[in-house]
Amino acid sequence: MKTNRLVLFGVVAIVIAIFPAFVPSYVSFEFTYVAAYAIAILGLIVLTGKNGQISLGHGAFLAIGGYTVAILATKAGVPFWIGIPLAGIVSGIIGIGIGLVALRLEGVYLALATFAMAVSVPSLLKRFTDLTGGSGGLVLDPVTPPSWLPIDSERFFYYVAWAIAGVLIVFTAVLLEGRVGRALRAIRDNEVAASSFGVNPYFYKTLAFSWSAVYAGIAGALAAIPTAFVSPDTYNFNLSVTVLIGAVLGGLESLWGALLGALVIEFLPLWAQKINAAAPSVVYGVALIAVMLTMPGGIAGGLIRLFHRREPKADARAVGPVVAVPVQHSSE
Amino acid sequence: MHEFAQQIVSGLATGSIFASVALALVLIYRSMGVINFAQGEMAMFTTFIAWQLIQMGMPVWAAFATTIVIAFLGAVALERTVIRPVERASQLTVVIVTLGLLIVFNGLAGLFWGYVIKSFPSPFPSAPIDIAGVSFNSQDIGIIVVSLAALGLISLFFAKTKVGLAMRAAALYPDQSRVLGIRVSWMLALGWGLAAAVGAISGIMVAPVVFLDPNMMQGIVVYAFAGAVLGGIESPLGAVIGGLVLGVALNLLGAYVDFIGTDLRLPVAFLIIVVVLLVRPAGLLGRVHVKRV
Numbered sequence: 271m272k273t274n275r276l277v278l279f280g281v282v283a284i285v286i287a288i289f290p291a292f293v294p295s296y297v298s299f300e301f302t303y304v305a306a307y308a309i310a311i312l313g314l315i316v317l318t319g320k321n322g323q324i325s326l327g328h329g330a331f332l333a334i335g336g337y338t339v340a341i342l343a344t345k346a347g348v349p350f351w352i353g354i355p356l357a358g359i360v361s362g363i364i365g366i367g368i369g370l371v372a373l374r375l376e377g378v379y380l381a382l383a384t385f386a387m388a389v390s391v392p393s394l395l396k397r398f399t400d401l402t403g404g405s406g407g408l409v410l411d412p413v414t415p416p417s418w419l420p421i422d423s424e425r426f427f428y429y430v431a432w433a434i435a436g437v438l439i440v441f442t443a444v445l446l447e448g449r450v451g452r453a454l455r456a457i458r459d460n461e462v463a464a465s466s467f468g469v470n471p472y473f474y475k476t477l478a479f480s481w482s483a484v485y486a487g488i489a490g491a492l493a494a495i496p497t498a499f500v501s502p503d504t505y506n507f508n509l510s511v512t513v514l515i516g517a518v519l520g521g522l523e524s525l526w527g528a529l530l531g532a533l534v535i536e537f538l539p540l541w542a543q544k545i546n547a548a549a550p551s552v553v554y555g556v557a558l559i560a561v562m563l564t565m566p567g568g569i570a571g572g573l574i575r576l577f578h579r580r581e582p583k584a585d586a587r588a589v590g591p592v593v594a595v596p597v598q599h600s601s602e
Numbered sequence: 603m604h605e606f607a608q609q610i611v612s613g614l615a616t617g618s619i620f621a622s623v624a625l626a627l628v629l630i631y632r633s634m635g636v637i638n639f640a641q642g643e644m645a646m647f648t649t650f651i652a653w654q655l656i657q658m659g660m661p662v663w664a665a666f667a668t669t670i671v672i673a674f675l676g677a678v679a680l681e682r683t684v685i686r687p688v689e690r691a692s693q694l695t696v697v698i699v700t701l702g703l704l705i706v707f708n709g710l711a712g713l714f715w716g717y718v719i720k721s722f723p724s725p726f727p728s729a730p731i732d733i734a735g736v737s738f739n740s741q742d743i744g745i746i747v748v749s750l751a752a753l754g755l756i757s758l759f760f761a762k763t764k765v766g767l768a769m770r771a772a773a774l775y776p777d778q779s780r781v782l783g784i785r786v787s788w789m790l791a792l793g794w795g796l797a798a799a800v801g802a803i804s805g806i807m808v809a810p811v812v813f814l815d816p817n818m819m820q821g822i823v824v825y826a827f828a829g830a831v832l833g834g835i836e837s838p839l840g841a842v843i844g845g846l847v848l849g850v851a852l853n854l855l856g857a858y859v860d861f862i863g864t865d866l867r868l869p870v871a872f873l874i875i876v877v878v879l880l881v882r883p884a885g886l887l888g889r890v891h892v893k894r895v
Contacts, residue, residue: 548709549713552705552713
């Protein structure tokens with residue numbers, strides 16, 4: 271019954287592939303950020319949704335990714351296609367370190383420590399001026415497509431970002447479907463029981479943290495390159511919160527939540543800002559509380575419930591890993 | 603030596619702000635086992651209410667009293683409407699709901715009052731105070747006196763009143779308290795109210811120093827976390843001591859250690875949180891729990 275998922279994935283992939291042909295290049299530019307956000311949220315789905323570890327500080331890893339690419343490009347002239355994977359690797363290595371600390375912090379304590387981490391990122395970036403350029407940040411050269419490609423640079427980097435996002439989404443889906451995914455979920459649901467069945471919680475929790483850090487690092491790099499600029503104030507506490515909001519609103523249970531959440535956090539502020547500079551925060555906060563109170567599976571979870579209600583006879587597995595969302599059939 | 607004494611006192615002043623916010627966090631943590639990430643933003647929002655009342659012509663001290671009452675009632679109402687439905691939900695849910703409150707209050711303050719930094723009238727005289735031949739900033743002395751008085755009142759409330767006793771019982775033994783006729787859920791709401799009132803006092807005390815804007819509490823709340831963790835997140839006295847120690851230590855580090863200066867104070871607070879949680883998770887005064895699995 272996995273064909274339904276594959277068909278849906280194929281349709282979405284085709285839409286994403288032909289989309290730039292029908293829209294002006296600035297729209298492609300905006301959707302490049304959707305790809306970056308989707309990758310970062312994907313990491314949070316692995317960490318928080320599947321493994322139950324709360325991080326309020328993933329903006330720090332976006333900062334590491336963005337600054338890795340920027341420092342490599344400005345100080346050593348490293349091209350972006352080497353810089354992006356390196357951003358993921360550097361962020362992942364630091365993620366192992368923080369993941370090892372996170373092992374000893376449960377629940378709210380981890381939330382608290384990562385909150386403090388998120389708030390202290392800008393002041394760290396401002397302090398080490400030689401490397402980071404201080405408050406002024408670093409300016410990157412714009413990316414130019416290879417001369418044999420007949421597209422503009424916005425569309426070129428759109429394809430780069432979405433190709434990476436596509437690969438990572440498939441990779442994540444495959445891993446979560448198998449042994450690794452089962453281990454992560456088992457630890458989330460009951461760590462003691464999981465470890466008595468031979469699942470090593472230390473290994474898998476550190477893995478989840480580092481894994482999500484790799485994604486956040488890559489996302490940070492993918493967002494920094496089209497912006498062509500990194501500065502401490504980009505990576506403030508709000509960025510960490512925004513990514514988490516995307517994950518919660520999109521849905522922590524389903525990988526589709528990454529795409530939906532990324533769309534929300536890219537376009538909701540653009541739309542709400544037309545009302546008032548403070549409006550996005552109010553809308554975000556109210557949406558966050560409303561989703562937690564009424565629809566804990568986020569938008570993806572909600573859509574899946576809707577789908578189930580329409581076709582009550584459909585095999586629950588048709589929609590993939592999302593069956594963990596409580597589906598209320600009893601009322602029907 | 604005079605300068606050193608002044609640094610200590612000004613550290614105690616910021617420390618008593620941290621201590622108040624830390625106490626507010628501990629009050630809620632003890633009763634529900636959750637951390638209210640919106641505590642700082644609630645304090646900021648109520649400080650804006652005080653500012654508004656003063657702008658409307660209310661005398662400064664009257665505005666403070668009114669604001670504290672509003673903070674108390676508002677937080678009780680908030681607990682009843684937003685927190686009550688998730689009282690028994692998972693920690694992740696409660697963390698995200700309080701994070702939602704943080705964002706809402708930050709946004710509402712921006713919506714109502716804008717992001718332009720505002721000066722906030724100080725309730726204290728501007729002339730310095732002489733103690734033993736050293737002149738201290740009266741602002742600092744005032745902050746210390748008011749904060750410690752508020753903290754003293756809170757501890758008296760818990761030690762000497764029946765409601766305070768009921769609140770402690772509800773926090774420690776919710777099931778037994780319910781049997782004895784204590785309305786445990788309402789005690790949680792009272793806890794939120796008290797925490798918000800203490801938070802409002804800290805906001806009003808700090809606003810003349812850091813100036814009023816929607817993001818003014820963001821750093822302070824991290825220092826308060828560090829103070830609470832340092833003292834022991836389950837111990838009100840520990841939170842107060844932790845906050846004071848942290849205030850003095852950060853002030854001295856900032857003044858005398860060039861490497862840290864003012865830029866690295868937040869990362870130092872983050873480091874303190876991590877190190878204390880790793881080495882002694884119960885903090886200085888907390889009790890070590892043995893978990894049965």
